[in-house]
Amino acid sequence: MSKLLDLPVIIEDDHMPMVFFWRGHRYNIIEITDQWWDTGRWWQNEPEKFFIRAATSDNSVVELYQQKDKWMLYKIYD
Template sequence: MTHIWQKPILIENNTFRFRGVNYTIIKEIDSWVEAGAWWQGEPILKFLLVKTEPYGLFEIALTPKGQSILYQSYD
């Protein structure tokens, strides 16, 4: 099951905080680029699928302006 969050996060030293828990990225599983609705001015986003400790599987979107967005999580 997936949960869509679309929440901004701050990643420092491969660690981010979400819902009161610090997650450390231990592996980048996949990455891809999505253009979105470019005709409406949406930016191109780079997505990372990461595994974390404590255990989690998250998609993180990186914007052209350097922002990180926790896009979704997997159970």
């Protein structure tokens, strides 16, 4: 089961996040298990998003995406 969030996070490294901060907590990424590009709603001129699925040190699985210069926490899997 997953929770759709789509909320901004703070990334320690802009290139490929290995640490991110959300709601005052630090999350360490221990493994990136997948990555892909999503074209979004191109017919509405939505920009492309770069997604990653990752495992964190607290045993969570998350999906993050980068759109332009900001990173968003898209999903957390239970």
